[in-house]
Amino acid sequence: MVDPTLEPTGREPNSCYAGVPARANKSVFGIASSVTLRTWLSLWSLEDSQTRAHAHLPHITVPTLVLNANRDTGVFPSDAAAIFDTLGATDKQAHEFDTDHYFATPGARDAAADLIDAWIAEKF
DSSP, X not given: OOOTTSSXXXXXXXXXXXXXXXXXXXXXXXXXXXXXXXXXXXXXXXXTOSOOGGGTGGGOOSOEEEEEETTOSSSOHHHHHHHHHHOOOSSEEEEEESSOTTOOSTTHHHHHHHHHHHHHHHHO
């Protein structure tokens, strides 16, 4: 999250979804400051988390639409690609938007809503 050359995207350098990485990692405002150890391990542990998608995505076989924001500071294009590739669905689409995590760029939410609407109309 600090070095944008590691996975180049449109994201701001030295930023993460919780602000400046150093502040997110080392201050009382950090991600783990508001959870118990058990909760943190359940959510973030690389070995013990039950929320890791890779074990569950192959079981998703319904038509699936994956949207990715290429300025997101927490979900990178490689993450979206891994999600897409791991899905069990044979009917799946992936789309990328030039916006941030919250689709706050002017017009991004409308574009995403239009895409979702068209996708739903086509599928159902």
